[in-house]
Amino acid sequence: MPDSVMRESVLRESETHTLVIGGGVIGCAIAYECAKQGLAVTLLDKGTIGSEASQAAAGMLGAQVESHHDGPFYELCKASRDLYRTWTDELEQISGCSIDYIANGIVRVALTETDEVELKGRLPWFGDGVKWQTREQLLTLEPTLGEEVRGGIYFADDHQVHAPKLSEALHAALRTLGVRMIEHADIEQWLLDEQQSHVRGVQLADETIMSTQTVIAAGAWSQSLLEPFDLHLPIQPVKGQCYAVRPQKPVIGHTVFTKGCYVVPKLDGSLVIGATEERSGFDKSINPDAVDTIQQTVIKLLPELARATFERTWTGLRPASADGMPFLGKAPRWDNLFVAAGHYRNGILLTPITAKLMSALLLGQPTTIDLKPFAVDRLL
Ligand SMILES: Cc1cc2nc3c(=O)[nH]c(=O)nc-3n(C[C@H](O)[C@H](O)[C@H](O)COP(=O)(O)OP(=O)(O)OC[C@H]3O[C@@H](n4cnc5c(N)ncnc54)[C@H](O)[C@@H]3O)c2cc1C
Structure with missing residues (x-):
């Protein structure tokens, strides 16, 4: 040397x-x-x-929307969510950068009977304050939900940030x-x-x-x-493809989430929509058809988004443990x-x-x- x-x-x-x-x-x-x-x-x-x-x-902080059963993982997610606001306040001070923390929750809707049964099965371990909401009740939160929405759960404490x-x-x-x-x-x-x-x-x-x-x-x-x-x-890479659209006027005030698809409203008026789950090694290439596939569910969820302007699409590799x-x-x-x-x-x-x-x-x-x-x- x-x-x-x-x-x-x-x-x-x-x-x-x-x-x-x-x-x-x-x-x-x-x-x-x-x-x-x-x-x-x-x-x-x-x-x-x-x-x-x-x-x-x-950028969803989906401690409840992403947990499918009770246990240590759910507890870890909730503990992190509880820390988020204070932790990012300090980070913003030290860095001088905003991370766009938005404290509105996630509306998790069921479009099919199977999904409704699965979602209702989660209710007992979510505890007090998390209840099944009928379609009519959800419409008071998000009036533009599509006709196929059967009902769902509002996770008021699952907030979001701007990940980049x-x-x-x-x-x-x-x-x-x-x-x-x-x-x-x-x-x-x-x-x-x-x-x-x-x-x-x-x-x-x-x-x-x-x-x-x-x-x-x-x-x-x-x-x-x-x-x-x-x-x-x-640990394996699982590719996820998202895209962003911009509606002419605001369509939703909360993140709207269903099986295989979510729409996340950002502070600049754009909506982040995702995401695919693809096990294709370390390939990060963009699949032009993926946007159309997700968009089919988006239209059922929020029909007004059919007229939103497409902005861009991107991918990332989630680190998936077994x-x-x-x-x-x-x-x-x-x-x-x-x-x-x-x-x-x-x-x-x-x-x-x-x-x-x-x-x-x-x-x-x-x-x-x-x-x-x-x-x-x-x-x-
Ligand atoms: C489409 C999509 C949507 C998502 N949405 C959400 C969401 O809403 N909410 C949420 O909580 N999570 C979400 N995730 C998951 C989240 O993005 C990841 O879990 C998280 O970013 C993982 O962070 P990380 O630091 O472990 O990995 P990464 O961000 O991938 O960082 C790993 C880093 O390690 C570096 N590296 C690799 N090899 C080496 C080496 N040999 N030497 C030095 N450096 C190396 C890489 O260059 C990279 O910078 C989403 C992921 C995707 C893809």
């Missing part, structure tokens, strides 16, 4: 304590919480910060907090100790970065990153390697709680939630 690189690596060893791999909302938020609490952090991304799944998301703006705010806050961020970072080699139980850092093309603890938060790419550690984490829950915690057999990945359809919602729990682990503090159900080795 040339002298200059050697000197730099020694310097960084004394400076950098926490190395975060992955600059989506999950990696950025972990870096943010750690930096706020005084840890020195370096964050690496193979591309640019916030440019993968995190920029594709519709959340990434931008995190990026700006990391700059403010002095986190070193390296984009287009290509990890050439992991630096491991002889016992193969301790990560010492990474070798990039032009720099060695030493770390005392490392977090893998690389979304859909986490599986391949963990292979060198003999960890075969079941059981739909994220992996949060220390990697088995490694004493300073951590994983926060596999947030699938709910990574925006789960950002604050993931950041809080992971930073507690990295700081050696107790966590507010039992992490056993999310253990990294639960499916190995």
Whole structure:
């Protein structure tokens, strides 16, 4: 190793304590919480910060609309939703960026009898305050719902944010907090100790970065990153395609959601509509037919949107774990390697709680939630 690189690596060893791999909302938020609490952090991304799944998301904080049964995952989602407002208020202050938090709920409607039965089956564990609403009751909330809407549930506390703006705010806050961020970072080699139980850092093309603890938060790419550690984490990319339209006048005031389709009103008057679920590897190509397919359900949901102006379409790769829950915690057999990945359809919602729990682990503090159900080795 040339002298200059050697000197730099020694310097960084004394400076950098926490190395975060992955600059989506999950990696950025972990870096943010750690930096706020005084840890020195370096964050690496193979591309640019916030440019993968995190920029594709519709931004729903759907703790209830996205949960199909009671249990630890539902509790995790609710805990994150409860944190959101305060957490993003502080993020907005530190970053100077708005993330467009909108505190109106989600109207989850049934278009078919089967969907109605499934939805009604969820009511007992949602608890008080969440009731079945008839079609007439829903029309008082959203008067333009289509004729096929049978009824549904109004989730008043499932709010939303602007997902790309959340990434931008995190990026700006990391700059403010002095986190070193390296984009287009290509990890050439992991630096491991002889016992193969301790990560010492990474070798990039032009720099060695030493770390005392490392977090893998690389979304859909986490599986391949963990292979060198003999960890075969079941996380697969699931492509989602969304599109945006602009109606001539406001059509809805809440997010409207049904099986396989949602319409999310944004502050600028546009509507984000999604999304497909495609298991086609790391292919991110746009399918022109996907918009037409989703639009068929949208017309049943909100017929007035047939006249809205199409603006653009995009895709992203959701990091889907085999059981739909994220992996949060220390990697088995490694004493300073951590994983926060596999947030699938709910990574925006789960950002604050993931950041809080992971930073507690990295700081050696107790966590507010039992992490056993999310253990990294639960499916190995
Ligand atoms: C269409 C769509 C709609 C969605 N809607 C919602 C929603 O409404 N609400 C919600 O809560 N969630 C939603 N999601 C899910 C949410 O977007 C994800 O769960 C979340 O963004 C995952 O964040 P992440 O940081 O784990 O992954 P990503 O945002 O994908 O970030 C991973 C990062 O790791 C980097 N990386 C990969 N490999 C390496 C490497 N070798 N070295 C360094 N860096 C690497 C990548 O470049 C990337 O920047 C949606 C997703 C999609 C696709």
